[in-house]
Amino acid sequence: MDYQNLAYALTQIVHNFGAVTVVGGAVFALAWPDTGVMRKLSWMVLAGWLAQALSGAMFGAISYYYYTALPDLFGVAIVALIVKVVCAALGVCLTVWQLLSQLSESTRRYTWLVLCCLGMLALSSAAVLRWFS
Numbered sequence: 681m682d683y684q685n686l687a688y689a690l691t692q693i694v695h696n697f698g699a700v701t702v703v704g705g706a707v708f709a710l711a712w713p714d715t716g717v718m719r720k721l722s723w724m725v726l727a728g729w730l731a732q733a734l735s736g737a738m739f740g741a742i743s744y745y746y747y748t749a750l751p752d753l754f755g756v757a758i759v760a761l762i763v764k765v766v767c768a769a770l771g772v773c774l775t776v777w778q779l780l781s782q783l784s785e786s787t788r789r790y791t792w793l794v795l796c797c798l799g800m801l802a803l804s805s806a807a808v809l810r811w812f813s
C-alpha cells in the first residue's frame with residue numbers, strides 16, 4: 681500500500697465533495713429561494729468552503745511531509761492557486777455574513793449569486809492549476 685497515494689486520494693475525495701457542495705449549494709439556493717432551506721444551505725456551503733481550504737492546505741502538507749518541500753508551482757499555476765485561495769476566503773466570509781445578518785431578500789439573493797460565481801471561478805482555476813502544474 682502506497683500511503684502517500686492514499687493520503688492524496690483521501691484528501692482529493694474531501695476536496696471534490698467540497699467543490700460539489702460550494703457550487704451545488706449556491707445553485708440550489710438560487711433555484712429554491714426559501715428562507716428556511718437557504719439557512720441550511722448557508723451552513724452546508726460554509727462547511728464546503730472550509731473543507732476546500734483545509735483539504736487544499738492538506739495537499740501542501742502531504743507534499744511537505746514526503747518531500748520536505750511544497751509543490752513546485754510557478755507562473756499561471758501560482759495565479760490559479762491564489763485565485764482559489766481568495767475565492768475560499770471570500771466564500772467563508774460571505775457565508776458567515778449570511779448566517780449572522782438579517783439580510784433583505786434581494787441582498788441575500790445577490791450574495792448567493794456572488795457565491796455561485798466564486799465557486800465556478802475556483803472550479804475553473806482548479807482546471808488551470810491541474811494542467812499548468
Ligand code: HEM
Nearest residue numbers: 699732733736737739764765768799802803806809810813
Ligand atoms: C484554499 C483553497 C484551495 C487550495 C489551497 C487548493 C489546492 C489544490 C491543490 C494543491 C490541488 C491539486 C492540484 C493538482 O492536481 O496538481 C487541487 C485540486 C483541485 N481543486 Fe483545489 N484548492 C483550493 C480550493 C478549491 C476550491 C474552492 C475548489 C472548487 C470550488 C477547488 C477545486 C479543485 C478540484 C476540482 C481539483 C482537482 C483538479 C483535477 O485534478 O483535475 N479547489 N486544489
